[in-house]
Amino acid sequence: MTDVKLPFTARVAGLPSTIPFVGPEALERRRGVPFDVRVGANESAFGMSPKAASAMRDAIERIAWYGDPEGYDLRAAIAQLHDVNVDEVCLAGGVDELLGLTVRMLVEPGQAVITSLGAYPTFNYHVTGFGGELVRVPYKDDHIDLQALVDAAHQHAAPLVYLANPDNPMGTWHDAGAVQDFINALPERTVVVVDEAYIEFAPESAQWPITTTDPRVLRMRTFSKAHGMAGARIGYVAAHAEAIVGYSKIRNHFGVSRPALAGALASLQDTAFLQHVIDEVARGREDYYELARQYNLAYVQSATNFVAIDVGGGERARALLAELESRNVFIRMPGVAPMDRCVRVSVGLPADRAVFAERFADALKAI
């Protein structure tokens, strides 16, 4: 059957068979050995709120029932948290799904979409998947170059721009005022995704209230990072009601699982646990900074739950990654120069950080 040709659409037929990320499980299967330390996907080492875990377990008792397709209770809680209306919030199975819906909603095939060279691959995956043309502007000093995004948006009359703040994979951030200036400088018909997956870990100066008055701004949040619920798949976008109407025309209405809805609601209310995670992550970052200094390596000040450590060049970083993998440590690294001089390590538990420090030292010696 090698010559089978299904009647794919021209677009899908023309897409490459790439995937945004290879999961650690696939690497484990390939190697036949499990990882001892999993600090590569910016998952939370500090787990989820016990109240959220309890709510999820309760939800399993009723797992035969579909979750509320309107996710009303959770949306009401989110709306209250941000002082917006319920009809200004849309849920989905994580920011990844929201990014796909956003591209589908706003980008005509052939239109330019602006992002940064080396930024979140899953956004690029969706842009390409829906026929958009990616325009990637370089980072500047390991930061997203806001002016370059604005310039590209004007030059290409782009319907959509992507900004992660704080940024992944570098962990840098822009202060609220700079982001506001950036938005004000965008073309009138350009919508911006502000992906705030890591915002809870950022300094106050980077935090700005969610407002829904400007319909060009889509603020995305996730329960996968600070809330420790990556495996549950749930995130949201807060935006002008007109954008939410757009999402509701195309979203998978029954797509969010019942345990995710229940867990997210409970987690949102457990602010003490969230603060505990934020504090632990701050301590973990300091450990990684100290580790870098110990080996005279530069590092990037981070507003996230991971740290990019500069090991002196792309070749060295890739070699280090391989050495760490062979020592059963899972980390990742930025995909493009000049950021690929770094490896990116997520904050693990203190015990994980100790193991990481040991094997990092060994791996450094080996390269």
Add this chain to the structure above:
Amino acid sequence: MTDVKLPFTARVAGLPSTIPFVGPEALERRRGVPFDVRVGANESAFGMSPKAASAMRDAIERIAWYGDPEGYDLRAAIAQLHDVNVDEVCLAGGVDELLGLTVRMLVEPGQAVITSLGAYPTFNYHVTGFGGELVRVPYKDDHIDLQALVDAAHQHAAPLVYLANPDNPMGTWHDAGAVQDFINALPERTVVVVDEAYIEFAPESAQWPITTTDPRVLRMRTFSKAHGMAGARIGYVAAHAEAIVGYSKIRNHFGVSRPALAGALASLQDTAFLQHVIDEVARGREDYYELARQYNLAYVQSATNFVAIDVGGGERARALLAELESRNVFIRMPGVAPMDRCVRVSVGLPADRAVFAERFADALKAI
């Protein structure tokens, strides 16, 4: 801000703001009263396998980790069950999500897609959402009219045809031989979704082995019905590897939750529990048949976990639905004539069936 116009794509701007189903929770919020009996969404009254529940609870302990984006272990178990290869199985967050991906993968805007008039609204939602043109052929004697589907596929050179077997909302089915003849009669370039969400409840004669040799056949299964895991959101398609490559180019790779992966794997292995559910559902159908006979009402022999009871016309059925809702009973009914002479009631627990019987009697009197 009433004159706001986001730069939606032409297609999304032109879509109506319809949703496939209003959830029971939305009805409860509207009425301010919870339902006593929820037998409207064909959810399983018999819950999930205790082993699956235990696996899901265990998965919550590691909810901070993303699930395996390849879902390898579950796909391997599914492949073994059907004696196909792992690369002939794709997972997603339920059949709903798979239907969306399928349309996106195969249907160019403006192309005709064939389904039955009154069949699964969520399929239609996705066809319209991706710009396909729905061609709906009538049912014949409450059955999907296979010949009419074939004729329409030829007439419109359709890339895609939808067949639910057993059918929802009528509960009828076609035997394996008839379905095979149907597939053989389709145009060479027409792909068929065979949605087997209810197949576990069907007679042996309707069951046929999953084969992946014919690339035009996409067999879809769910854990939402017999496995009692609707709230977890997980289903799969088994098909030719080339189709699976297509899905993998566009699917949300990290979209299935970790508890869903774990629960589905355990449920698949608990065949005794599955048989228990199938037996209980068969008993429940008999109860509903008996109830119908008691009031001299016709009913449709069902191969699913629900029964369509003929109450004598669309007006009467809609009135009965309203009467039942006012008595805190949630059921649904087919959307179009002549099937809308029926109400559709899911098999509940014996106690639920008893309450349903009582209120059904009262509601009948009231109309």
